[in-house]
Amino acid sequence: MYRVVTPQTAAELDAYYQLRWELLRKPFNLPIGSERDEYDSVAIHRMMLAPDGTPIAVGRLFIGGDxxxxxxxxxxxxxxxxxxxxxxxDDLVQLAAAExxxxxxxxxxxxxxxxxxKCGFLEVGGGPVTFGRIPHRQMIRSLAPLQTIQYRPEWCQDLTTRWARGVPISEKMGMDISHYDGQTFHLKANLAANINVHGAMFAGSIYSQCVLAGWGLIWLQLREEGLLGEPVLAEGNITYHHPVDEAPEARAAREGMPAVLQPLKAGETARFSLKIRLYSGSKLAAEFLGQYVVEPVKRASH
Ligand SMILES: CC(C)(COP(=O)(O)OP(=O)(O)OC[C@H]1O[C@@H](n2cnc3c(N)ncnc32)[C@H](O)[C@@H]1OP(=O)(O)O)[C@@H](O)C(=O)NCCC(=O)NCCS
Structure with a gap:
């Protein structure tokens, strides 16, 4: 039987690092030592043993908060x-879930x-090129779907993860997906985190919330259509109607979006405009018209 164990003794750890080097570094002519990094002392190490006890696989999990x-x-x-x-x-996923x-x-x-x-990860963007020659792609897998969302809660969690990693200010602003039903997308922000000297929401935050709401809806719609792409804002115009002094929520609707995303299927860029409305409680407070561009994701060929 194959078993996955945590190498513990000095001999087991030697075998683990040796296999790590042999499988991941030696093929690139990299020296012994290049298979280690500064997180090894605080990470969880796992090793698969064949029925005769020979180490055949390695994997490492490093936990940092969520x-x-x-x-x-x-x-x-x-x-x-x-x-x-x-x-x-599966073994690493179970360890992470238990934590x-x-x-x-x-x-x-x-x-x-x-x-x-195939293991349930989603590709979310470009990653580093290590040792100047090994290109990577950034991938994520959500373990806790957004509890507040009924439709596609895992996708909404993936989007939150995408933002946490790619647009860190979204966390500082307290962005929180409040609704998605495949047609409309609502994004809340924390008013206290975006307040200005007049006790209302900072205009720049209102703008950012609208941009992200449009970005989020497009990202989800790309996934609905089975397409890969990164939305980018090319132009944005906003009209501020009222101060935002309670529960800011930006709302975007997908009207016509499947059609405007079609060029991506032919490997072409999609360009379109999208209107986002921002409410302060039940009052319409701002309207934003964004010109978004989505480039098709091109992978290096092998
Ligand atoms: C990547 C790796 C861990 C996969 O291990 P594996 O035991 O061959 O994978 P599995 O047999 O569990 O494959 C699961 C599925 O993924 C597919 N798959 C595995 N490797 C694949 C690859 N390189 N390309 C495309 N599909 C692949 C399998 O066909 C299988 O599909 P199926 O469920 O439809 O039959 C292994 O190939 C490896 O060690 N590669 C070299 C090191 C490496 O690249 N590590 C990742 C560094 S980020």
Missing amino acids: EAQIRFMALRPECRGQGLGTLMV KVKRLVMNAREEAVEFYR
């Missing part, structure tokens, strides 16, 4: 293609993206 990162995952070449890689990922981690993140080598996609 988020955990999988790194150094690899399996001996002769053992691949039998579902053992999936078992390693109440909300999301898993990782940088996957481009040739491993499909494997991680």
